[in-house]
Amino acid sequence: MKHQQSGATRLIFTVSTLLFCSLLHGQSKRDTTSYIQTIDIYTGKTDTVLAINTHFEAPNWHPDNYLILNSRGKLQAIDLATKKIRAINTGTTGALNNDHGISPDKKWLAISHNVPDDTSGKSYKSAIAVLPIGGGEPRRVTPLVPSYWHGWSADGTTLAYCAERNGNYDIYTIPAAGGIERRLTDAEGLDDGPDYSADGRFIYFNSYRTGHMQVWRMGADGSNPEQLTSDDYSNWFPHPSPDNKWIVYISYTSDEKQDHLFGKNVRLRLMDTRTKAIRDLTPVFYGGQGTINVPSWSADSRKIAFVSYRVR
Numbered sequence: 001m002k003h004q005q006s007g008a009t010r011l012i013f014t015v016s017t018l019l020f021c022s023l024l025h026g027q028s029k030r031d032t033t034s035y036i037q038t039i040d041i042y043t044g045k046t047d048t049v050l051a052i053n054t055h056f057e058a059p060n061w062h063p064d065n066y067l068i069l070n071s072r073g074k075l076q077a078i079d080l081a082t083k084k085i086r087a088i089n090t091g092t093t094g095a096l097n098n099d100h101g102i103s104p105d106k107k108w109l110a111i112s113h114n115v116p117d118d119t120s121g122k123s124y125k126s127a128i129a130v131l132p133i134g135g136g137e138p139r140r141v142t143p144l145v146p147s148y149w150h151g152w153s154a155d156g157t158t159l160a161y162c163a164e165r166n167g168n169y170d171i172y173t174i175p176a177a178g179g180i181e182r183r184l185t186d187a188e189g190l191d192d193g194p195d196y197s198a199d200g201r202f203i204y205f206n207s208y209r210t211g212h213m214q215v216w217r218m219g220a221d222g223s224n225p226e227q228l229t230s231d232d233y234s235n236w237f238p239h240p241s242p243d244n245k246w247i248v249y250i251s252y253t254s255d256e257k258q259d260h261l262f263g264k265n266v267r268l269r270l271m272d273t274r275t276k277a278i279r280d281l282t283p284v285f286y287g288g289q290g291t292i293n294v295p296s297w298s299a300d301s302r303k304i305a306f307v308s309y310r311v312r
Contacts, residue, residue, distance in 0.1 A: 057290030
């Protein structure tokens with residue numbers, strides 16, 4: 001089903017639905033309707049690719065006209081023309097979370113998944129692995145948990161991720177082929193969501209180092225961190241466009257501290273990388289965790305895929 005709207009009503013949700021849903025943010029995701037949507041950053045036109053009564057999260061946009069999303073720990077591909085859903089084989093690896101993405105050459109997938117036999121004693125046991133884009137048995141990349149993938153370097157050689165080591169969540173990189181991880185941030189508080197610019201110069205990320213979650217960027221080697229947003233929103237998951245002209249990110253309308261929960265009032269915002277000017281890309285809608293955790297730009301840098309929700 002395709003749903004098209006324009007102007008302030010172009011998303012599925014009315015104000016009354018938002019107010020109702022805001023009371024239900026603690027409700028189980030089992031009662032969720034997911035609206036898998038795309039938005040044109042120039043016209044504001046929003047299309048609903050699919051509305052489905054189960055929980056889908058974190059779309060990646062493949063140039064061959066399909067989206068890759070997580071649903072209940074499994075990867076699913078949705079054809080944008082036919083709306084057909086097919087499962088992506090991840091071999092013996094199960095319990096995937098919503099941190100996954102496509103390599104620059106479009107031949108590989110990075111995934112983050114729970115490792116049930118990990119003996120570290122950590123509460124969260126997410127590790128990063130890579131597998132062929134068409135599916136197959138994953139190869140583990142990060143030896144330590146928890147590690148959550150978020151970015152792939154422009155040359156395809158390096159993965160960027162958020163990881164907890166010694167009680168603090170920071171940004172790390174590791175060779176995609178495996179090897180020794182490198183810590184890029186050491187500020188107190190959460191650093192998360194690292195995503196490389198297409199030219200390889202920068203890593204964009206969100207950080208709580210000032211006591212409020214804002215968007216930052218740094219050199220790809222971790223040098224010269226620079227704060228890019230400074231407002232009352234809680235700003236998460238900045239994703240640079242393939243043409244390096246834009247940054248899209250998700251803003252919680254309330255101060256969520258270091259959390260990025262499902263079931264909150266959010267909007268997508270767009271930053272011009274040259275002027276640093278910011279504008280609202282969407283009105284407020286019901287979303288949060290799962291809406292836009294990972295890179296979701298179309299190859300032509302014109303559209304973004306995201307997920308909004310309704311809880312019954």
